[in-house]
Amino acid sequence: MADQTINSEALKTGDISAAVDYLKAQYPDAISDDTREGYNGIIIARDQLVEVARAMRDDLGFDYLSNAAAVDYLGIEDSMEMVYHAYRTSGGAALAFKAQTPRAQAEIPSLIEVWPGADFQEREAYDLHGIAFPGHPNLRRILLWDGFDGHPLRKDWQEAYYEEDHKPFESRWPKGFVRRAEELNIYGKNVKYPADLDLNSLADTSEESVYANMGLGVDVQQLDNGDELQTDKLVVNLGPHHPSTHGVFRMVVTLNGETVEKLEPVMGYLHRNHEKIGERNAWLHNMPFTDRLDYISSMSNNLGYALAVEQLLARGARYQPPTYRAEVVRVLMVELTRIVNHFWAIGFLLNDLGAFFTPALYAINERELILDFFEAVAGSRMMCNYMRFGGIYKDLPERIHAVANLVNDKMRDYDTMDYLVELINERIPRAVDQLDQYLTDSEIIRARTIGVGYLPKEMAIAYSAAGPLLRASGVSYDVRRADPYSIYPELDFDVAVRYNGDIYDRYLIRLDEMRESLRILRQLLPRLEVTHGEPIMPGGKQGPYMPRVPIGESYGHVENPKGELGYYVVSAGDAKGTQNPWRYHVRAPSFINLTALGQMCRGHKVADIVAILGSIDIVLGETDR
Amino acid sequence: MSQLDLRELHSTEFPVPADMQSNVAITSLSKIYNWSRRSSMWPMLFGLACCAIEMIATAASRYDTARFGMEVMRATPRQSDLMIVSGTVTKKMIVPIVRLYNQMPEPKYVLAMGACASGGGPFKEGYNVVSGIDQYVPVDVYVPGCPPTPQALLNGLIALQKRIDGQSLGNMDDVPWYGVGPSDPVPVPILGPDIIDPRQMEMIRAQAERAASGESYGTRELPAAAMDVIAPRTEAAARPAQAPAAAEVATDDPDRAEALRKREEALARKRARQAAQNLDS
Ligand code: SF4
Numbered sequence: 001m002a003d004q005t006i007n008s009e010a011l012k013t014g015d016i017s018a019a020v021d022y023l024k025a026q027y028p029d030a031i032s033d034d035t036r037e038g039y040n041g042i043i044i045a046r047d048q049l050v051e052v053a054r055a056m057r058d059d060l061g062f063d064y065l066s067n068a069a070a071v072d073y074l075g076i077e078d079s080m081e082m083v084y085h086a087y088r089t090s091g092g093a094a095l096a097f098k099a100q101t102p103r104a105q106a107e108i109p110s111l112i113e114v115w116p117g118a119d120f121q122e123r124e125a126y127d128l129h130g131i132a133f134p135g136h137p138n139l140r141r142i143l144l145w146d147g148f149d150g151h152p153l154r155k156d157w158q159e160a161y162y163e164e165d166h167k168p169f170e171s172r173w174p175k176g177f178v179r180r181a182e183e184l185n186i187y188g189k190n191v192k193y194p195a196d197l198d199l200n201s202l203a204d205t206s207e208e209s210v211y212a213n214m215g216l217g218v219d220v221q222q223l224d225n226g227d228e229l230q231t232d233k234l235v236v237n238l239g240p241h242h243p244s245t246h247g248v249f250r251m252v253v254t255l256n257g258e259t260v261e262k263l264e265p266v267m268g269y270l271h272r273n274h275e276k277i278g279e280r281n282a283w284l285h286n287m288p289f290t291d292r293l294d295y296i297s298s299m300s301n302n303l304g305y306a307l308a309v310e311q312l313l314a315r316g317a318r319y320q321p322p323t324y325r326a327e328v329v330r331v332l333m334v335e336l337t338r339i340v341n342h343f344w345a346i347g348f349l350l351n352d353l354g355a356f357f358t359p360a361l362y363a364i365n366e367r368e369l370i371l372d373f374f375e376a377v378a379g380s381r382m383m384c385n386y387m388r389f390g391g392i393y394k395d396l397p398e399r400i401h402a403v404a405n406l407v408n409d410k411m412r413d414y415d416t417m418d419y420l421v422e423l424i425n426e427r428i429p430r431a432v433d434q435l436d437q438y439l440t441d442s443e444i445i446r447a448r449t450i451g452v453g454y455l456p457k458e459m460a461i462a463y464s465a466a467g468p469l470l471r472a473s474g475v476s477y478d479v480r481r482a483d484p485y486s487i488y489p490e491l492d493f494d495v496a497v498r499y500n501g502d503i504y505d506r507y508l509i510r511l512d513e514m515r516e517s518l519r520i521l522r523q524l525l526p527r528l529e530v531t532h533g534e535p536i537m538p539g540g541k542q543g544p545y546m547p548r549v550p551i552g553e554s555y556g557h558v559e560n561p562k563g564e565l566g567y568y569v570v571s572a573g574d575a576k577g578t579q580n581p582w583r584y585h586v587r588a589p590s591f592i593n594l595t596a597l598g599q600m601c602r603g604h605k606v607a608d609i610v611a612i613l614g615s616i617d618i619v620l621g622e623t624d625r
Numbered sequence: 626m627s628q629l630d631l632r633e634l635h636s637t638e639f640p641v642p643a644d645m646q647s648n649v650a651i652t653s654l655s656k657i658y659n660w661s662r663r664s665s666m667w668p669m670l671f672g673l674a675c676c677a678i679e680m681i682a683t684a685a686s687r688y689d690t691a692r693f694g695m696e697v698m699r700a701t702p703r704q705s706d707l708m709i710v711s712g713t714v715t716k717k718m719i720v721p722i723v724r725l726y727n728q729m730p731e732p733k734y735v736l737a738m739g740a741c742a743s744g745g746g747p748f749k750e751g752y753n754v755v756s757g758i759d760q761y762v763p764v765d766v767y768v769p770g771c772p773p774t775p776q777a778l779l780n781g782l783i784a785l786q787k788r789i790d791g792q793s794l795g796n797m798d799d800v801p802w803y804g805v806g807p808s809d810p811v812p813v814p815i816l817g818p819d820i821i822d823p824r825q826m827e828m829i830r831a832q833a834e835r836a837a838s839g840e841s842y843g844t845r846e847l848p849a850a851a852m853d854v855i856a857p858r859t860e861a862a863a864r865p866a867q868a869p870a871a872a873e874v875a876t877d878d879p880d881r882a883e884a885l886r887k888r889e890e891a892l893a894r895k896r897a898r899q900a901a902q903n904l905d906s
Contacts, residue, residue: 143753144717147818148819159751159752160752161749174888176885191821192819195837199830240718240721243670247677248672269715272751273750273753276751277751292674361686364686365686620674
């Protein structure tokens with residue numbers, strides 16, 4: 001018995017190959033290696049997927065399902081597959097596994113009972129790829145509306161403005177014709193209708209399904225029994241136009257009196273087809289699009305994508321890793337971004353608590369200083385488009401000049417390093433302390449947040465929560481430490497953890513993380529001095545616009561301010577060498593963090609929903625993509 | 626606005642003695658009406674995407690829309706005068722947007738902020754993206770940028786103020802909201818298999834029928850050489866609603882073909898040159 005425990009403990013911390021061996025021994029018929037060129041991980045027969053997944057979780061300790069993405073291999077294998085990346089919250093690399101299905105009547109068993117965090121991701125695959133997930137209790141469209149025609153991420157589905165599979169479109173380059181997309185569509189706008197469209201009996205069914213399971217109507221039985229005070233059930237709609245949904249998010253809530261009984265998130269109001277467009281774009285072409293995912297932290301989105309593609313490029317013969325200078329600047333930008341994001345998140349959490357705009361004004365004020373720096377370096381305040389495969393686009397300038405020349409703004413002209421030193425050593429720490437001092441002990445904040453929106457540790461892991469949401473529930477999981485990238489291993493910082501899992505802790509953990517980021521930034525300052533003038537790209541010049549990306553798959557993930565941001569990219573390769581991703585999938589923390597929202601709100605008052613949502617800190621560009 | 630400067634309102638035709646200029650103003654009704662409207666624009670608190678972040682930054686202390694009397698952001702459309710469409714308009718979102726617009730009391734203005742709201746922006750080709758808010762509601766000011774900087778947005782707001790200043794109460798085209806009866810609401814689009822604008826039912830039906838009968842469906846006149854590339858693809862894209870292709874749209878344009886041939890030749894020469902250079906280095 002004792003032997004066995006030791007054995008199973010060893011299994012739970014062993015490396016990936018040991019885990020794979022164990023699974024192969026247990027399920028010899030179900031598991032095969034993924035032997036395609038450039039692929040890794042295992043392929044699991046779909047009829048045994050759930051069993052194997054359970055063994056992974058229970059016997060091998062892969063308790064955290066990070067990513068679940070569908071890929072359509074039309075024309076390559078004529079099958080579709082789901083790719084999963086499971087991690088251990090104790091750290092280590094991913095166990096990648098796949099399940100395949102024929103394209104017609106695509107079906108893969110749902111993993112929701114093993115990892116409830118698969119919920120939204122499976123719904124997304126159902127919506128966009130048309131894969132059914134038997135066993136999923138609520139398999140409905142999630143990003144598009146009910147009634148939409150087709151599954152757009154299938155390779156044979158073409159959008160209304162379709163021109164060609166890959167950019168650059170031949171008509172534009174090299175042929176040189178420019179036509180507005182409207183002129184090529186028979187309706188003159190971005191629509192296409194199926195042949196059997198009957199204009200005489202049009203029905204908009206998109207709203208019905210939203211309210212379908214919410215328990216509309218009064219339940220007389222329930223009103224009548226017992227002596228307690230009975231209240232009506234009421235279905236309330238919040239959003240998509242609502243001042244506290246941080247964009248165009250929508251929730252449908254069933255209330256019993258004022259208490260939340262059920263909450264269904266409804267999203268897709270900002271679904272702008274990031275992935276479909278990403279699969280038409282050239283590799284580098286996607287970089288500015290990643291800016292617009294989590295548009296508050298564009299720099300770190302860039303980094304995640306760069307890492308994913310660099311992993312692929314690294315298989316090529318002539319690949320050189322980023323230079324040290326580039327890595328230092330990358331981390332500098334990413335950590336500044338984290339501070340920007342957390343300022344914003346705290347400011348707007350206070351908005352949601354009713355302290356309308358004043359705390360946010362303080363937070364935005366400091367953010368502006370960092371944005372000035374971004375603007376001076378990258379040329380844009382928000383959409384920086386700064387990272388490149390193998391480095392960065394441009395080195396830091398020597399001086400930072402005034403950009404905004406408003407009446408109440410002094411003319412500015414600073415030495416870049418002086419500016420950074422002041423920012424990192426004085427301005428930001430002071431601002432963080434200020435927030436701490438004004439907010440942390442506020443009676444109102446404590447009353448509204450302590451014990452509200454509780455997310456227990458086990459549930460946080462099961463629901464694939466990430467970032468501050470996960471760590472405020474007592475899980476010390478941070479990709480920067482768990483699966484390190486860039487120069488984080490040589491930097492000295494702690495992973496902030498809090499244990500109460502409520503809104504208050506999520507607020508505090510953001511303060512902690514800002515302070516840890518400052519700690520990192522202070523260590524970067526001397527590194528910036530030392531590497532001054534060194535090349536920012538290997539070989540000292542920018543890489544090609546159309547890099548040849550070797551065939552294969554890769555999953556690159558980074559610790560974004562909002563949680564783990566992952567990119568799953570597949571390069572298919574063709575005779576000319578691939579120029580476009582075959583698959584470009586984004587594991588968006590804001591999207592997956594919302595999986596737990598319904599659970600967190602149950603039993604709280606309706607006014608708390610807004611605060612709980614604020615404490616998750618979502619951004620819709622990333623949620624809906 | 627801390628102090629009202631009466632001189633701003635003065636109509637110059639009527640002389641007012643210098644010592645009374647800070648107390649008395651003689652002005653036209655239109656002018657004072659416009660002045661008060663444009664100095665108290667209440668935007669709707671309404672953000673769509675990335676641009677909304679810059680809109681918030683514009684409202685914050687550094688840029689401060691309060692200087693233009695625009696700091697009172699109302700969350701309800703029924704109290705707002707200005708809709709700043711700040712971000713990508715999706716097909717799913719256009720339905721609520723049209724409803725919001727219909728609920729705004731007149732006079733109402735729309736400012737399209739950023740590339741997306743003006744014309745679809747970087748996401749234009751997306752299957753869920755509307756190519757600009759002006760396909761559904763009338764727009765008064767477009768602000769370019771992705772995202773527009775706060776300065777650009779301020780410039781757009783000032784442009785809107787100027788536009789209001791130029792309106793005249795005597796001209797019904799300027800102020801249609803004083804016409805007889807309420808103005809018509811914008812019909813709410815329908816989310817069918819794809820978005821359907823009720824105003825375009827006739828056009829959709831006609832185009833679909835034309836396409837089904839193999840007729841040329843008009844509007845798509847492209848040079849022959851472009852059609853070589855595009856026609857097969859357009860045809861494939863439109864196939865669900867349309868059987869045979871509109872090959873007859875292609876016109877023969879020898880000039881264009883000639884230009885194209887020259888360009889190809891030049892490109893070939895350039896490539897050869899580059900290849901030679903690569904060999905050298
Ligand atoms: S114009 Fe650019 S910044 Fe604005 S919403 Fe569109 S993508 Fe975002």
